[in-house]
Amino acid sequence: MDYFYDILKQLIRTPSVVGAEHNFFMYCKRELEEIGVKVEYYDGVLVAMGDNPESGYISSHADRHGLVCTGHNEFQYAAFIAKNRADLTGNSNSEQLLNNLSGRFLEQKVQAYEPWSGSYLGMGVIKEAFLCPRRNNIIFKVDGFDYLFPGTPIAFMDKLSMNNNLLTGQLDNVLTIAVVIYLYHLGYQGTAFFTASEEAGKSWRFLLEWFRRFDVTTDKLLVLDTSPYESLEEILNIDIVLRNRDSNAVFRSPLKGKIKKIVKQNKIRFQYKDLYIKAKKEVLGVKKYSIGTTELGRIINATKGEIQGTTMQIPTIGYHTVEETTHMESIKSMIFILQKLYIKNS
Numbered sequence: 001m002d003y004f005y006d007i008l009k010q011l012i013r014t015p016s017v018v019g020a021e022h023n024f025f026m027y028c029k030r031e032l033e034e035i036g037v038k039v040e041y042y043d044g045v046l047v048a049m050g051d052n053p054e055s056g057y058i059s060s061h062a063d064r065h066g067l068v069c070t071g072h073n074e075f076q077y078a079a080f081i082a083k084n085r086a087d088l089t090g091n092s093n094s095e096q097l098l099n100n101l102s103g104r105f106l107e108q109k110v111q112a113y114e115p116w117s118g119s120y121l122g123m124g125v126i127k128e129a130f131l132c133p134r135r136n137n138i139i140f141k142v143d144g145f146d147y148l149f150p151g152t153p154i155a156f157m158d159k160l161s162m163n164n165n166l167l168t169g170q171l172d173n174v175l176t177i178a179v180v181i182y183l184y185h186l187g188y189q190g191t192a193f194f195t196a197s198e199e200a201g202k203s204w205r206f207l208l209e210w211f212r213r214f215d216v217t218t219d220k221l222l223v224l225d226t227s228p229y230e231s232l233e234e235i236l237n238i239d240i241v242l243r244n245r246d247s248n249a250v251f252r253s254p255l256k257g258k259i260k261k262i263v264k265q266n267k268i269r270f271q272y273k274d275l276y277i278k279a280k281k282e283v284l285g286v287k288k289y290s291i292g293t294t295e296l297g298r299i300i301n302a303t304k305g306e307i308q309g310t311t312m313q314i315p316t317i318g319y320h321t322v323e324e325t326t327h328m329e330s331i332k333s334m335i336f337i338l339q340k341l342y343i344k345n346s
Contacts, residue, residue: 023118044206056190
């Protein structure tokens with residue numbers, strides 16, 4: 001696993017703010033082309049293809065949360081700008097999460113970068129984060145960035161921390177990007193998608209456009225991601241998070257059965273996130289609740305089931321912060337399952 005962590009350490013230092021992922025895509029492109037993988041770049045999606053591209057379809061989003069300059073000494077949460085949404089209603093999970101976590105950003109170091117080249121433009125420190133009642137949007141005050149122009153992306157300064165079998169950093173979703181690149185090193189010969197703007201709810205459109213561009217359908221699309229939990233105790237008892245469905249669609253894929261068989265045979269601890277949310281809300285007496293949305297569910301719904309698949313996620317705490325944490329056994333479990341699914345003699 002040492003080589004995997006070497007890949008992850010480099011990726012996590014490469015900024016990829018939602019809406020400004022180009023430099024990160026170029027880094028991934030180089031890493032894959034160095035080992036002979038064919039890589040094509042389309043609007044919003046980087047596509048890697050091994051020697052047997054139809055042997056697997058894996059998707060992982062490449063964007064991470066950050067800020068964007070919107071005026072002189074003014075900065076906003078990039079995901080909401082990328083959504084073209086200046087008016088927050090407060091009813092989405094991401095908005096509620098941001099309101100709850102805004103205090104955690106204080107004193108956080110951030111770096112500005114040129115969106116195309118990725119060139120470093122300077123470092124600043126977040127001094128204030130608040131919901132502006134007049135504009136109904138989150139506004140950040142950052143020391144050190146009074147020279148930036150509107151549209152400049154600002155990433156959280158990040159590095160990987162490993163301690164007591166725990167991994168900490170801004171993991172969503174650089175973690176599974178590293179898993180996919182590492183899988184090619186292990187011999188994966190299928191197709192992988194690195195999508196942009198997932199945190200703004202746009203990635204599924206870019207991915208669907210690729211399938212339609214080449215008139216490709218599949219029932220074996222596997223979407224990798226992290227999955228938020230509230231306590232360290234919870235994630236220490238789970239290795240892999242699966243789903244039967246999300247709020248948009250039921251997942252019907254032969255991959256579901258294959259993954260379940262692998263985890264049971266190898267005593268990998270797993271949980272179905274939709275059932276977990278349902279049970280938790282019933283205990284609390286909540287009648288109306290969301291079981292969450294995924295890139296996959298949106299695609300299934302939009303294609304009326306012509307494209308199907310399933311998800312596999314790594315459980316984390318500290319979701320959408322630079323302190324997002326998981327345990328290393330989860331990462332090993334995901335890589336093990338992927339090897340069993342896609343690499344012969346594993």
